[in-house]
Amino acid sequence: MNKTNIDRRHFLAAAAVAGASLATAAARDWTGKNPTRYPDPDLISLDPRFDKYKIGNTPVQRLYTSPNALWTEGCAWNGVGRYLVFSDIPNDLQLRWVEDDNRVTVFRKPSGNSNGNTFDYRGRQISCQHGHRRVVRYEYDGTETVLADTFDGKPFNAPNDAVVHRGDNSIWFTDPGYGSLSNYEGNKGPLELKEAVYRIDAKSGKITKVTDDIHKPNGLCFSPDLSQLYVSDSGSGKNIKVWDVDGAKLKNGKEFASMKAFLKRGDLRRLLTAEESVDPTFKRQKPDGTIFYNIASEITGGADGIRADVDGNIWASAGWAGAGYDGVHIFAPNGDRIGQIRLPEICSNVCFGGRKRNRLFMTASQSLYAVYTNATGAHIT
Numbered sequence: 001m002n003k004t005n006i007d008r009r010h011f012l013a014a015a016a017v018a019g020a021s022l023a024t025a026a027a028r029d030w031t032g033k034n035p036t037r038y039p040d041p042d043l044i045s046l047d048p049r050f051d052k053y054k055i056g057n058t059p060v061q062r063l064y065t066s067p068n069a070l071w072t073e074g075c076a077w078n079g080v081g082r083y084l085v086f087s088d089i090p091n092d093l094q095l096r097w098v099e100d101d102n103r104v105t106v107f108r109k110p111s112g113n114s115n116g117n118t119f120d121y122r123g124r125q126i127s128c129q130h131g132h133r134r135v136v137r138y139e140y141d142g143t144e145t146v147l148a149d150t151f152d153g154k155p156f157n158a159p160n161d162a163v164v165h166r167g168d169n170s171i172w173f174t175d176p177g178y179g180s181l182s183n184y185e186g187n188k189g190p191l192e193l194k195e196a197v198y199r200i201d202a203k204s205g206k207i208t209k210v211t212d213d214i215h216k217p218n219g220l221c222f223s224p225d226l227s228q229l230y231v232s233d234s235g236s237g238k239n240i241k242v243w244d245v246d247g248a249k250l251k252n253g254k255e256f257a258s259m260k261a262f263l264k265r266g267d268l269r270r271l272l273t274a275e276e277s278v279d280p281t282f283k284r285q286k287p288d289g290t291i292f293y294n295i296a297s298e299i300t301g302g303a304d305g306i307r308a309d310v311d312g313n314i315w316a317s318a319g320w321a322g323a324g325y326d327g328v329h330i331f332a333p334n335g336d337r338i339g340q341i342r343l344p345e346i347c348s349n350v351c352f353g354g355r356k357r358n359r360l361f362m363t364a365s366q367s368l369y370a371v372y373t374n375a376t377g378a379h380i381t
Helices: 003-018 048-053 274-278
Strands: 043-045 061-065 072-078 083-088 093-098 104-108 114-119 125-129 134-138 144-148 162-164 171-175 196-200 207-211 217-222 228-233 239-246 249-258 260-264 283-285 291-293 296-300 302-308 314-319 327-331 337-342 347-353 359-364 367-372
Touching: 043 048, 048 337, 061 093, 072 125, 072 302, 072 359, 072 367, 083 114, 083 347, 083 359, 114 162, 125 162, 144 196, 162 217, 171 217, 196 217, 207 249, 217 314, 228 302, 239 302, 249 314, 291 296, 314 359, 327 347, 327 359
Parallel strands: 072 114, 072 347, 217 302, 302 347
Antiparallel strands: 043 337, 061 367, 072 083, 083 093, 093 104, 114 125, 125 134, 134 144, 162 171, 171 196, 196 207, 217 228, 228 239, 239 249, 260 296, 283 291, 302 314, 314 327, 314 347, 327 337, 347 359, 359 367
């Protein structure tokens, strides 16, 4: 038997065990010229709980990419206009993808180096502007209303991401300061405030700090019933934290999920499944008690934008750890990592949209991706 046949047999055996083809996210043809063999190999169940959210005959699609794009971010779905707005922070513009014909056009330039975008429950767009260190709302006539630019007499660091509370219409946003660290995504300047999460009261406009018990607060989202707020820490924490929401305050902060994972070695670069992670054939323990796997390497990336579905799962953009890790990680309500969507680029943000709010949009480095799921977004964007 020649080497080609041996390799082919090895390939088929590995694919059967993994339940996916050997194709990795990096090697895949993303041009759309060649069809994807179903089920899509980059939709991965790490735990049986994720199986029901996958659709067997749908692909992960790259909707847009450009060599001129620098860092796409801040995707937000507008249900009335049936379009998706997203940012290219360094290029100081917002782009719009339109559902009816898949066209992408410049939506707003300059954009104040906007990062995160969302819509309130009156359909008005809200943007976090790195360049001006503020949160703004675009009114129906296109004018800007500044909602937040200072706190305790000091400028914000560079607001990053925002969500709107469905119950009282308050706006909650993070302020890690990434846009002020250099002139690439904003304007370089000192950070005069400790990194924190803030709330803007819908009636009075009063700004309150709800927590600074986090290093670099980044993406954030509410649980389906609004009882909890999740915030990703893209700084030293490398995790997602969760707090109980007590009116206009937060309490009982704790880690919800760590972004540390075990990446399977070899051609099938993906995270370990729940079954593999407890398999005594793979699992080893060092004398100091540290767990390691003889088929995988421990790796830690970071979470950025996050969203909840109606069942309470958290869909987190993930990156900065390489092929097999970068993409989207899905966590069950108890914090277990149950699913993965591999992408060939660092994923910066996610949101649910489409007519039935079951399509996950993903901004990633120079591109925009989307996939239909059996999940439904918990909130309007």
